[in-house]
Amino acid sequence: MARYHYVILSRSKPGREDEYRRWYAEHHLHDVARQPGVISARLFAPDVQRVYHLDAPAYVLMTIYELETDDPEALLAKIRGMSGSDEMPATDAIDKSGMVQIVGHQIAAV
Numbered sequence: 001m002a003r004y005h006y007v008i009l010s011r012s013k014p015g016r017e018d019e020y021r022r023w024y025a026e027h028h029l030h031d032v033a034r035q036p037g038v039i040s041a042r043l044f045a046p047d048v049q050r051v052y053h054l055d056a057p058a059y060v061l062m063t064i065y066e067l068e069t070d071d072p073e074a075l076l077a078k079i080r081g082m083s084g085s086d087e088m089p090a091t092d093a094i095d096k097s098g099m100v101q102i103v104g105h106q107i108a109a110v
Helices: 017-033 072-082
Strands: 002-012 038-044 061-069 094-104
Touching: 002 017, 002 072, 017 038, 017 061, 061 072, 072 094
Parallel strands: none
Antiparallel strands: 002 061, 002 094, 038 061
């Protein structure tokens, strides 16, 4: 199976940053990490954000999941399909406008 990194840049609705961070750190990160094929889950608070030639929002969180799968799109579809269920409760504090989700595989390292 191949290894991938799944990176998410996200933000909350205005005034709900603490609620969003708490939900993500205490619930969502763990819910996703329990799924088969998810090797690790790390949550970061961005300190510096530079965007060139785009009108991007200021992100509140950066999440990096390590995945091990032969089909990353199927794994992400499964996780998305579970979102909002009893097994993976969602929050209405998230603002999905401008959210970025990227899955990639390593091609070089130093």
